[in-house]
Amino acid sequence: METRVNGLVEPEMQLRCLLVPLGSPQPLSSHALLSSACLPPQLEKTGGLLQSEGQGAGQAGLGGKHTSGRNSKMPSQKERTKRSLTQRLALRSRVAKETVSEFLGTFIMIVLGCGSVAQAVLSRGHLGGIVTMNMGFATAVVMAIYVTGGVSGGHINPAVSFAMCVFGRMEWFKFPFYVGAQFLGAFVGAATVFGIYHDGLMAFADGKLLVAGENATAFIFATYPASFISLPNAFIDQVLSTMFLLLIVFAIFDSRNMGVPRGLEPLVIGLLIISLSCSLSLNTGCAMNPARDLSPRLFTALAGWGFEVFTAGNNFWWIPVVGPMVGAFFGGLFYILLIQLHHSDPDSEVKAEPSGSKLEKYELSDSM
Secondary structure, three states: OOOEEOOEEOHHHHHHHHOOOOOOOOEHHHOOOOOHHHOOHHHHHOOOEOOOOOOHHHOOOHHHOOOOHHHOOOOOHHHHHHHHHHHHHOOOOHHHHHHHHHHHHHHHHHHHHHHHHHHHHHOOOOOOOHHHHHHHHHHHHHHHHHHHHHHHOOOOOHHHHHHHHHOOOOOHHHHHHHHHHHHHHHHHHHHHHHHHOHHHHHHHOOOOOEOOOOOEOHHHOOOOOOOOOOHHHHHHHHHHHHHHHHHHHHHHOOOOOOOOOOOOHHHHHHHHHHHHHHHHOOOOOOOOOHHHHHHHHHHHHHHHHOOHHHHHHHHHHHHHHHHHHHHHHHHHHHHHHHOHHHOOOHHHHHHHOOHHHHHHHHHHHHHO
């Protein structure tokens, strides 16, 4: 005898309801243990077909076809294992992610950039020349930034990281991680180029690895000064070229200036590298990057060229290390003093710009 109290089934009947197998495809009224007293109102109207979780989600398939709950698969053991492995491999630390990103970006830049120089030199101009070398290094920078820009900003240059820290666009505690990754990435990149072109290097000058002369190959990896240039002139050259680099990079990521459409920033930086290479590379090779120059130079010293790579050009090696750091400071300073501080009514422009795009541009400017 069914008993209801205020429309609710008594505990005895509730117990019977629980005995019905979940997911049973039969109408509930066909179960001897269950009477209509157990049915919620919505099931009484639909014939009392009880569905397990997942069956309902499969009802609205393509073309209105109904799918059985048995077809809604739970993650397999293989999928769970794969997901667990991915979670274990994923880096948790933001600094660790950015460090790996800077290593990879600098590695890409050196392999593709120095590789373009190696192809031109080792083919004795048949498969490249000054144009392909300048284009090769510029596009190498573009590719490296596209790979790493969303994670670390794609600095791939200690001078850029230094300027970001000096002007409050990156925390100083990240600086050694960025710079260490950049130097290591450049060293591994140089070793990779050496490995790829090893046979060509051995055949180029009868197995001799020379720093100077007609068959010199050391400049594939690092920059060397022109024979007529003095050290003071070389230092000013590196300061000036890196100053232009950072000044224009600050302009590219200034949301209150003309700016660049999101996603095209690396291409514009590539054009900037081409412009600098075509105008300021005669004296010292336009390194503008301590990691790009010092790490490959160290590799060549260890790989067979000897420590003449450090004494060549009247001990020129420190110029592409110190000069770009000084130039980066002045580049950022001049842009802020001469352009950024003089934007008209900056507060109203910031408020007028949508917060989402402003945040994205700010993040980019923080990391570039």
